[in-house]
Amino acid sequence: MNSSWVKVITITGSVGVFALLFTLFMGHVFSDNITSLLGSEKTFYIIVSLLVIFSIGILIALLKPQPKKDAPTNSEPQKSTSSKDPVKKENSVTYSGNSTHNGSNNF
Numbered sequence: 001m002n003s004s005w006v007k008v009i010t011i012t013g014s015v016g017v018f019a020l021l022f023t024l025f026m027g028h029v030f031s032d033n034i035t036s037l038l039g040s041e042k043t044f045y046i047i048v049s050l051l052v053i054f055s056i057g058i059l060i061a062l063l064k065p066q067p068k069k070d071a072p073t074n075s076e077p078q079k080s081t082s083s084k085d086p087v088k089k090e091n092s093v094t095y096s097g098n099s100t101h102n103g104s105n106n107f
Contacts, residue, residue: 008020014061015058015062018057022054026050029046030043
């Protein structure tokens with residue numbers, strides 16, 4: 001497998017893996033020995049059926065729902081957002097010249 005397939009798979013994910021497997025399969029199915037053995041009519045039927053399978057596979061791979069990255073997983077506890085007390089952050093920044101900022105914009 002060359003580096004271009006590695007890049008394609010890292011960018012596209014399951015679609016890239018499906019495309020790699022399909023290309024390898026097509027390279028072996030359409031070798032000279034197999035096409036001369038089957039004949040032109042059976043080769044045509046194989047081409048049409050492979051195109052249908054490829055189209056269905058690409059549609060399934062593209063339409064597969066992606067998990068949300070910011071959604072909590074089952075192992076992570078969910079935080080309660082209905083708390084009545086607002087969360088107060090203690091921010092304190094000290095500048096040069098002994099100026100202090102306490103996060104309330106009051107110096």
